[in-house]
Amino acid sequence: MIETGVVKSLSGKLAEITADTGTECKSCVLNGTCGQSTLSEGQTVYVINDIGAKIGDVVEFEYDEKELLKGTFVVYMVPFISTIIGLIIGVILEKLLGIELVRLQNATTVLFSVFFLLASVPVVRRIDRNIKSRSRIRNVLVQGHR
Known part of the structure; x- marks a missing residue:
């Protein structure tokens, strides 16, 4: 996938790019109402600067879709699956074992679902850090425009 952005800083062979809203966003039916488009400054991406781009240059870079x-x-x-697991555990505790944390119907199921959803947030952060640390920078500058 090829995107466009502006070079903000350089560090050795790496360039810090502030990416514009993606090309997919321009033709999307949501037309600026999703969370991605609300990021007014764009997303920061680090790319290999093989073309000698300078700070302030508008560049195109290739993004690894995988x-x-x-x-x-x-x-x-991960949050969706965690919520489903919490739901299943809550139902098992409520229906099969007769455990009720509160006297409201299905309260145990709801509480376990919410707990597992919230517990998935640090898991997502840890997985994200692992993915970032294992993956090499594969984004490459393709073309520069002045």
């Missing part, structure tokens, strides 16, 4: 999909899976599916 890394994007991994991150998307972690951010959305």
